[in-house]
Amino acid sequence: MLITKFSPHSMRDNTREIDVSQSQLDRWKAGELIQNVMPHLSADDREFLMTGLTPQDWEEMFPDI
Numbered sequence: 001m002l003i004t005k006f007s008p009h010s011m012r013d014n015t016r017e018i019d020v021s022q023s024q025l026d027r028w029k030a031g032e033l034i035q036n037v038m039p040h041l042s043a044d045d046r047e048f049l050m051t052g053l054t055p056q057d058w059e060e061m062f063p064d065i
Helices: 022-029 043-050 055-061
Strands: 003-007 013-015
Touching: 003 043, 013 043
Parallel strands: none
Antiparallel strands: 003 013
């Protein structure tokens, strides 16, 4: 599913293809833990869903980590 989120770092909308169903998104938005509802997703994909931050954003914010 194509997901578009706003990045508070780059101040842009970003779109990523994420292997998630509407049912999983609904469960997560209803309060279930994202790692329980979508354990198959990478940490980068879960972070993007939660915060809108991309791996590039993280690299720019914390280049030495």
